[in-house]
Amino acid sequence: MFRRKKKVTPARAATQVGASNAANVERVIVLHRGAAPHPDQLRQLVEYVLGVPTYNLHVTASRVDEPTVDVAYALIARFQSEGTIGADALDRASFQSLKTSLGPIVVVVVRGSGPPERHAYAPSPSPALPDEPIRHDGYVCPLCGFSQVLTQRQTARAQWQLDEERSVAHDFAVTLMFCAACETLINDDVNGDRAVVYQRLTTQAGAPAPRTSEMVHEVMHHVTRVRALSEPERQHDYDDVRQTWHCLDLRYIPEGELEDAVTRIIDGYFAEGANEFQVQTLENHVVQLSFSTSMGFRPVRLSRTSDGGFTAYGQVALYRFLGQGRPEASAPQAGVGGGVSTEDVLDAAVRELVTLGLAEGFLSPDGPGARTAEIGRQLDSAGGIDLMKAAHAVVASRVRHVPGMARELDVAWDGIGGWLG
Numbered sequence: 371m372f373r374r375k376k377k378v379t380p381a382r383a384a385t386q387v388g389a390s391n392a393a394n395v396e397r398v399i400v401l402h403r404g405a406a407p408h409p410d411q412l413r414q415l416v417e418y419v420l421g422v423p424t425y426n427l428h429v430t431a432s433r434v435d436e437p438t439v440d441v442a443y444a445l446i447a448r449f450q451s452e453g454t455i456g457a458d459a460l461d462r463a464s465f466q467s468l469k470t471s472l473g474p475i476v477v478v479v480v481r482g483s484g485p486p487e488r489h490a491y492a493p494s495p496s497p498a499l500p501d502e503p504i505r506h507d508g509y510v511c512p513l514c515g516f517s518q519v520l521t522q523r524q525t526a527r528a529q530w531q532l533d534e535e536r537s538v539a540h541d542f543a544v545t546l547m548f549c550a551a552c553e554t555l556i557n558d559d560v561n562g563d564r565a566v567v568y569q570r571l572t573t574q575a576g577a578p579a580p581r582t583s584e585m586v587h588e589v590m591h592h593v594t595r596v597r598a599l600s601e602p603e604r605q606h607d608y609d610d611v612r613q614t615w616h617c618l619d620l621r622y623i624p625e626g627e628l629e630d631a632v633t634r635i636i637d638g639y640f641a642e643g644a645n646e647f648q649v650q651t652l653e654n655h656v657v658q659l660s661f662s663t664s665m666g667f668r669p670v671r672l673s674r675t676s677d678g679g680f681t682a683y684g685q686v687a688l689y690r691f692l693g694q695g696r697p698e699a700s701a702p703q704a705g706v707g708g709g710v711s712t713e714d715v716l717d718a719a720v721r722e723l724v725t726l727g728l729a730e731g732f733l734s735p736d737g738p739g740a741r742t743a744e745i746g747r748q749l750d751s752a753g754g755i756d757l758m759k760a761a762h763a764v765v766a767s768r769v770r771h772v773p774g775m776a777r778e779l780d781v782a783w784d785g786i787g788g789w790l791g
């Protein structure tokens with residue numbers, strides 16, 4: 371995904387918001403193997419990890435035989451003993467391993483001033499991961515439209531700040547999904563592993579439950595006060611951050627669904643290690659939500675459309691939290707309606723179900739997934755059980771590489787129309 375040396379457009383507003391996050395960084399070391407990354411690629415990698423532009427950061431590349439977290443840890447320990455880095459650098463370092471088109475990469479971020487952090491880090495053998503990505507059909511890349519994706523497991527790290535000085539961390543395997551054509555990271559956690567690990571970390575740490583409703587209220591307060599932006603204005607703001615944040619698309623949210631979407635965004639980030647939240651209205655009438663995690667800054671922007679709806683964009687995780695919606699370009703036009711055929715309903719349902727099934731499954735912990743059930747009801751009202759059966763058959767054939775997935779849909783639709791799971 372970092373193959374092309376794209377020009378990175380600095381995001382002015384993001385610089386202000388993320389300043390404290392980046393200002394605290396003393397040094398960044400990128401471990402790689404093979405040829406040295408191009409400076410642009412280095413910068414993109416670091417911006418990806420930190421979530422902010424990195425003009426003044428001291429970034430160095432270091433070639434190693436095997437870029438793993440353990441090797442990175444050993445390298446920092448050596449620098450520390452040689453005196454080429456602060457004596458307590460290891461205590462202030464966080465590690466992130468990434469699979470990129472340059473091969474495996476580990477990004478080490480050494481935080482600067484402030485009290486030293488003590489990480490409960492113990493080098494551990496990485497879980498055995500398959501090197502070869504697995505190919506799947508039937509999932510459409512939002513960037514290039516190609517309908518084949520690759521999933522690949524890699525190691526990731528969850529880290530939770532206990533207080534200003536101490537944190538706990540846990541390494542785990544996460545499944546990523548890339549477009550098989552343009553290599554864009556489409557889904558950064560196909561199976562929801564991150565939330566499970568953070569749930570465990572925060573429970574152990576006795577972390578208080580996030581005050582979601584207060585945060586939602588605060589966001590709604592901001593969004594009701596911004597004016598609608600013209601399409602070029604919205605596009606301009608999107609273009610400002612798109613490459614730095616690796617946005618997938620401008621996601622359209624109808625006005626009536628905004629509060630629900632904001633709740634899902636806040637719940638999503640807090641379930642995955644956010645410990646601080648800030649909302650602000652930028653000068654250009656765009657509302658920015660900023661989540662801080664010990665792994666970096668996680669921004670989301672909302673802008674109002676002329677029909678009273680909103681568009682949302684941010685880093686890849688946002689699109690997971692929002693679930694499969696529609697990119698703005700394909701949103702229905704006001705005033706057009708009534709001309710939708712049964713085939714259209716079937717097509718749209720199949721596409722969304724395949725995406726939904728692969729991304730999060732058809733069942734939630736407390737029963738059928740809400741959206742899965744809703745699609746079932748839509749199919750039922752458009753064409754009864756026959757249409758549901760037709761959709762089920764197509765979905766089953768497209769997800770046949772995932773054992774149990776078609777059966778899951780069966781169960782999720784139990785009781786909808788004449789369906790018996």
Ligand SMILES: [Zn+2]
Binds near residue numbers: 512516554
């Ligand atoms: Zn693509």
